[in-house]
Amino acid sequence: MKNRFAFQPRYFLFWLAYFVTAKAAFLLYHTTRTVTLSPATVTRVFGYGLRLDASATAYLCLVPFLLFSVGSLLGPKFPLERLLRFFTAVAGVVVATITVADLELYRAWGFRLDATPLQYLSTPQEAAASAGTAPVLLLLGAFAGLLLLGWGLYQKIVGRLPALPAGFGRGRAALAGLLYLLLLVVPLRGGLQQIPVNQSDVYFSSVPFANHAAVNVPWNVVNSLFLQNAGPNPYQFMADSTAQRLVQPLYAPAPADTTTLLRTRRPNVLFIILESFTGKLVGHLGGEAGVTPTLDSLARTDISFRNIYAAGDRSQKGLVALLSGYPNQPATSIIKYPRKTERLPHLARVLRGQGYSTAYYHGGELAFANMKSYLVTAGYERLTERADFAPRDQNSKWGAHDHVLLQRMLQELPRQRPPFFVTAFTLSSHEPFDVPMRTRFPGIDEASRFRNSVYYTDHVLGQFLNKARLQPWWQNTLVVLVADHGHPQPGDTPNHAPEKFRVPLLLTGGALRPTAQGRSISTFGSQTDVAATLLRQLQLPASNFRWSRDLLAPAPTAWPGGLAFYCFTDGFGVVTPAGAVTYDNVARQIIERDATVQAAQLRFGKAYEQLSFTDFLRK
Numbered sequence: 001m002k003n004r005f006a007f008q009p010r011y012f013l014f015w016l017a018y019f020v021t022a023k024a025a026f027l028l029y030h031t032t033r034t035v036t037l038s039p040a041t042v043t044r045v046f047g048y049g050l051r052l053d054a055s056a057t058a059y060l061c062l063v064p065f066l067l068f069s070v071g072s073l074l075g076p077k078f079p080l081e082r083l084l085r086f087f088t089a090v091a092g093v094v095v096a097t098i099t100v101a102d103l104e105l106y107r108a109w110g111f112r113l114d115a116t117p118l119q120y121l122s123t124p125q126e127a128a129a130s131a132g133t134a135p136v137l138l139l140l141g142a143f144a145g146l147l148l149l150g151w152g153l154y155q156k157i158v159g160r161l162p163a164l165p166a167g168f169g170r171g172r173a174a175l176a177g178l179l180y181l182l183l184l185v186v187p188l189r190g191g192l193q194q195i196p197v198n199q200s201d202v203y204f205s206s207v208p209f210a211n212h213a214a215v216n217v218p219w220n221v222v223n224s225l226f227l228q229n230a231g232p233n234p235y236q237f238m239a240d241s242t243a244q245r246l247v248q249p250l251y252a253p254a255p256a257d258t259t260t261l262l263r264t265r266r267p268n269v270l271f272i273i274l275e276s277f278t279g280k281l282v283g284h285l286g287g288e289a290g291v292t293p294t295l296d297s298l299a300r301t302d303i304s305f306r307n308i309y310a311a312g313d314r315s316q317k318g319l320v321a322l323l324s325g326y327p328n329q330p331a332t333s334i335i336k337y338p339r340k341t342e343r344l345p346h347l348a349r350v351l352r353g354q355g356y357s358t359a360y361y362h363g364g365e366l367a368f369a370n371m372k373s374y375l376v377t378a379g380y381e382r383l384t385e386r387a388d389f390a391p392r393d394q395n396s397k398w399g400a401h402d403h404v405l406l407q408r409m410l411q412e413l414p415r416q417r418p419p420f421f422v423t424a425f426t427l428s429s430h431e432p433f434d435v436p437m438r439t440r441f442p443g444i445d446e447a448s449r450f451r452n453s454v455y456y457t458d459h460v461l462g463q464f465l466n467k468a469r470l471q472p473w474w475q476n477t478l479v480v481l482v483a484d485h486g487h488p489q490p491g492d493t494p495n496h497a498p499e500k501f502r503v504p505l506l507l508t509g510g511a512l513r514p515t516a517q518g519r520s521i522s523t524f525g526s527q528t529d530v531a532a533t534l535l536r537q538l539q540l541p542a543s544n545f546r547w548s549r550d551l552l553a554p555a556p557t558a559w560p561g562g563l564a565f566y567c568f569t570d571g572f573g574v575v576t577p578a579g580a581v582t583y584d585n586v587a588r589q590i591i592e593r594d595a596t597v598q599a600a601q602l603r604f605g606k607a608y609e610q611l612s613f614t615d616f617l618r619k
Contacts, residue, residue: 004162004173008065008180011084012187014157015060018092018150019053019216020046022099025142026213029103033209041210048202049214051190055197056219058188060091065184069177073170081161088154095218096146102217103142104134108431109313110488110495111569112215114224114331116314199223199570203587208496211587224331233617235330235585235609243607250563250604251546254536254553260513261303261552262537267511268477269351269534270413271423273322274457275315275430277483279502280490281454288490291441291455294462295481298506303516305505305551307524309498309564309575310485315425316369318484318527323347323378323423325531325548327612330567330585338373340619345544346378347531348421354540357381357417361409361424363389363400380423384408401436402428402457406464413473425484426461429453447490465508475510478537482506482530496591498573498580501566505530524562524576525551547612565608574605581605 023046027034034042064084071080102113109116164173190197202214237243279285282292284299285306298304311321312328316335320326324344326334334340348358359382366372366385375383386399393404400408409424416422428435433449435456441448461481468474483503487493493500507516532548535541542548555562561577571591573582579594581602590602 004164005176007158007161008061008068008177010158011064012057012061014153015057016053017153017157018095019056019218020050021149021153022095022146022217023049023053023213025099025146026103026106026217029142030107030209030213034213037207037210041205041207044204045210045213048204049216051197052199052202052214052216052219054187055190056216056222058184058186059219059222060095061184062181062188063087065177065181069174069181072164072173072177075170076163084161092147092150096143096150098218098221099146100139100143104139106212108488109569112212112220113217114220114569116224116569199586203584206589206591208494208584208591211584233610233614235606235613237606237610240611240614243610246604246607247611249556249558251549252556254550259552260537260539261507261516261519262478262511263513264476264511265539266354266419267509267538268416268419268473269356269421269538270477270479270509271322271347271421272461272479272481273318273423273425274461274481274483274504275426275428276450276485276487277429277454277457277504278486278489278500279504280486280493280499281451282504285502285504288451291451292458292504294458294465295504295506297462298481298508299520301508301517302512303507303519303521305521305523305525307522307562307564307575307577308482308503308505308529308551309501309524309526309566309573310483310503311527311566313485313495313501313568314369315430315484316371316374319371319374319425320344321527322482322484322530325528325542325545327528327547327565327608327616328567329613329616330570330572330609333369334616334619335370335374337619338370338377340616341374342377343619344377345531347534348375348423349379350535350540350544351421351538352379352381354538356419356421359412359416359420359422360384361405361422362386362427363396363402363405364398364427395436396428397432397434398427398430400427402426403436403460403463406460410464410467410471413468414471416473418473418476426457429457447492450487450489469510477509478507478511479509480505480507480530480534482527495568496571496573496582496584498566498575498582501564501573501575503527521551522561523551523555524559524564525549526564526566547615563604565605567609572605572609574601574608576601585609 064087067080067083071078098113105113190201199215203211205211280287283289283296284304310318317328317333320335321328324346326344352358358380360375360380361384364386366375366383386394389400393400395401433453435453437456439452440455441451482505486500486503488500528548529551531545532542533551536550559576564575566573570586571582571584573580579597581593581597582591583605584591
């Protein structure tokens, strides 16, 4: 017969075994990456991950251990075993749900599940659409398997609660249970060391996937919920004065005589943001040929920027980078904090102050990822979103497809008071890539469906521009075309790789001077630089956009070919003509570095990360 006072250690062992099994499930689900690891590395995944697994186990044991002490004190009338089993069942379902969600989200996002999905709870339909390409049956099978496995482990390791030994008083039993509760402090904080366990303690490899596999996902989710980004700065690499000295030259004031590409000082501005348009599918950027014929044609006849990188890897992050010229944050997004976004500069606000009328178009729900609060703060006079389209036109899982969106703009732009600043955000090239057109590129895999969705949006964009050129407002309009972020497909590009972040940026429209036609800009830059570049062309000050520089001005002497900084969870990359370097903030080590990259480039990246996050904390 099992001893009653071995119940708590057995319960702890049950959850620990469950988390180890979940880790094995993660490695099995990502077999194509796991097989690239040596057997010794796989073993270390489990060994190093054990500290976080034990910490997560200790947190889950707090309530049961407390119940055990209370139940021992109150005696047989207290439904102790029933409460313990109920708690374990609920916790088991929650942990299994988190574990299964992480399996697929890691494939799409490249980082272990944290609090990020909570941004999408207000728009569950859009969140479900994001998962449209997931293997639902496989994931449901994994969920059921984890629940059955948990039940089997509980029966085998824990079993039923033994009665108190004869003559053993309730007070002594409660005291023994309380002792086990107090002992949880050791695994909860990851040992007896001065600093409690954190994510970096399980990082042991130069291979990001191996480090990520060692992380305990429920622990990671809860930890990210408690991190409120109020400080101190976790990216403090050097003295702030040193960081300022390294970063400031990139944003030195540009000469006043920047080349003017526009025929008029106050043109209309049509700012079109293209969902997930990765440079890997853009021919004029060296990507696959034939996927974006409209963009490639514009690159030959108008103005194209060849070395632009997204500031981050999510739509809401791209929105802030483009419209506010503001850097992204590695493990959060400023758009989650309306109090902070109120303090950001906005292109719409600046231009509205110059007499521009403003409008924003999107076929989906603007509440998604808290974008609406950001746009309202920006001062857009009119917002058009999913609910504003007729039900028959909401023909995408996200809302209205891009051809519907662009057609509506074509109808309404003649009624927009000039000069206008109109922003449009496409959506059809977002997962699940269900576009209303005949298949152009064969294949049912994710890369093929994504490729077809990009082709569709490029095609309907071309139709829109052809019709727009016939409108009276066209001759006085500048059109900005830029992506919100890149994409891991095609090629399942690693989360940190620079090719995932390279995006197109083009200028077209009747407001361009004839002498600007066919111009190619090779300067390296970021999405954050679009704001200052646009304002300088409109002969407006851009001093409030302190993280944005004019891409058409001479490059700073410190970085003669320009520079692009981007961040991902949880690291950053810096790209220059010399090459790229990527850095893991948790492991505090380089992920990849081109042989031609100097140490100064990495040092700049650390300084930029430090200063930009300090600025975020102070907002």
